[in-house]
Amino acid sequence: MKKFSSLLHNLILTPSRNTKIKLLQDYFNKLDINRSYALAILSDQLSFQFIKASKLRELVYEQVDQHLFDYSYDYVGDLAETISLIWPTKKEGKSQNLSTLIENIKKIKKSEINTEFSKILSGLSNNERWTLIKICTGGLRIGVSERLVKTALADLYNKSVNEIEEIWHGLEFPYQNLFQWLKNETSKPKIDFKKLFHPMMLANPIDEEKDFKRLDANEFQAEYKWDGIRVQLMVSSKSVSLYSRTGDNISSAFPEIIETTKGDAVIDGELLVGRNFKPSGFNDLQQRLNRKKASKDLQNKFPVFIRAYDILFYKGKDLRKFSLLERRKYLEKFQKENKTNQIDLSSIINFSTWKELTKYKNNFHDDLNEGVMIKLKNSEYLPGRKKGYWYKWKKNPKLVDAILMYAQRGHGKRSSYYSDFTFGVWKESELVPIGKAYSGYTDKELLVLDKFIRNNTINKFGPVREVKKEIILEVAFDDVFTSTRHKSGVAMRFPRIHRIRWDKPVNEVLTISEFKKEFKLS
């Protein structure tokens, strides 16, 4: 555990990619059961059933005054770090192996969690405690991607990272077959590719100035970028399963897809809510997200379908090395053969110049797409975000000027700064908040805002500071809906700070009724 926790500690503090790779290689120099657990942790595959964030809070409240904990958490901005530092009883025992520790935790009975797990936390050093809590809460956020771990392993054991990538989703803890192959003791693990999630091909944002000069419009085709969730559908005569972009199996949440889909293929598409293949907006889709199951009632109210972009396998044939144009023919064929499926095809936009495409990007008849995807016609299906093949070109955002009202400290890398901003518009002589944003600003703007907030606080509500109403923020957002949950009656989608309007006086900011009128809300 000492070794692994100091690895994480060093990784989080190292800015250089090469040093990170070197640290990982020093650690994975040996491949044993501890490294199996480490790999599972680094790829976010390990969790403890009974010990989640809420349980950890419960345990720490047994040890520390709740208010003192909350003040501290507000300051640190990271649950694992706050708990590890504030934990009062320290009887640091003999350091245990990572594997022994995890196996011991797994053996704890649910009824004994509070006493037993607290005992374990007390016996660790600060850094080990931090590591263990990070493991429990999942999502390490130490600036190390799964890809980087694979790269480090590949370089260290003279394999290609693509080979590891290919078999990755077919591997299981404790990765015996992977380790043996890395050590050249066996051949590459055999994986049943048909049952395996295939890492998706992703797009890079287009750089309008550079890319359009460089790229030949005739070599590309475009599609709308639908505003749903990206999925991979795997269908064969034996089973149907649905995966999210990150490879999580989400079949159980969308039973209507699983029950009705026929054929033999692996499809890449967008999951949308709507009837008769007419999408009804992200607000409706949200009703179906983050659920393990969907009731009949919910299925009837918010039915889903898949808008297919691409096909990876057709009747057992691997199409990933085929060109996009060829794959499209297979996709159309699959569609014709299985007309009862809740699947339609994403339509192709024809254009001959980039200028012509601009109008499609911005003036599409409704708000259900986020812009366009631009794809190289002869691109293979390549995992990850490879440069030069697929691009996304987002619509211009909507903009509104609003007055900064409240601020709160951020989390993670922005944890010492007042970086979460609530802003509002006028309602008669008062301000009413219309949204909250914690991104979009430059580092310089953040410093300016942070300083303004510290020097112009007029009220404190716990961690929230109310500030003098002097700063106008130009807020960019993707969309706005009516909402009964908010005082202002509106809810924004993905608001972010576009810039600070030093030039505009606060009395020129819109009223809430003007705001609603401008964005066509009733």
Added chain:
Amino acid sequence: MDFINHQLFIKDINVHIDPILPKKTAIITHGHADHARFGHDHVIATRQTIDIMKIRYGDKCAKKFTPLRYGQKYSIKNYDFTLYPAGHILGSAQVLIEKNNHRLVITGDYKVGKDETCKNFKLVKCDTLITEATFGLPIFQHPDPKDEIQKLIRSVKINKNNCHIVGAYALGKAQRVMNLLRQQKYNETIYIHGSLEKLCQYYSKEKINIGKFEKVSSKDKNFYEGKIIIAPPSALKDRWSRRFPNPIICMASGWMTVKQRAKQQGIELPLVISDHSDWNELLDTIKKSKAKNILITHGQEDALVYYCKKQNLVSKPLSIQGRSDEEIE
């Protein structure tokens, strides 16, 4: 205690403690720039604090100086002032003010832990305690500085082709790091940023063991491989630090307790070495001072005010302009 206001100003006799702007009479707790300023008529402080002010601002930074020994009483009308060691940096002092049998202590910045570079903190019993709260949260539990300095020594041993640049405040922290290195038998020459030179010379003159040091001069780049260089934190991000071979950026500060803070500042090797009291030391000092009335100045005052109220002590925050959290040490 209503004789002193929230700006640490005693109107009755026109005396300020650590004023930001030039004043008639100023009692200065220690030489850090957020406490000791240029341009007062009359400065009352320890001899060492006065020396440090003269080094930093020139001999004429005040019209008149009155040096006080620790424990020596100084009276203005019916107010008696006594300075006691604060253990923060060389010359640092707490101020005891007695008036009509009421004892009020202003701690200034202080730390309870041992430190060879200055006189160690002395607890002074009082009725009213005005304490700092730089690290006034229970997450701050400073480790043994010896273990922290060992981390640096170990890293120097392992990374032979790198140089280690340690960010440390020019006054106090830099010399403490040097002294800690010497305590742990690191006997190599320590290289320092130019802005530290005069203060290091002064510490040496005052017989503080900081060992052999030398100002960084533009020698051959590879000369600094394997060496330790101490520089003020502001120089770490400056072009100044680019002249060194594969630098490992370190920082000696209590803030380094929080990994996310270290990461934000691009620190690769954080050293939790603080010249302020940690949470437990703050609580302990409040308790042992026997004060019933606690005022809390700059830092994380919310949690400490909450704690004192829970202990049935009268407590409120005291916001002193010009000192905001996280800018000081």
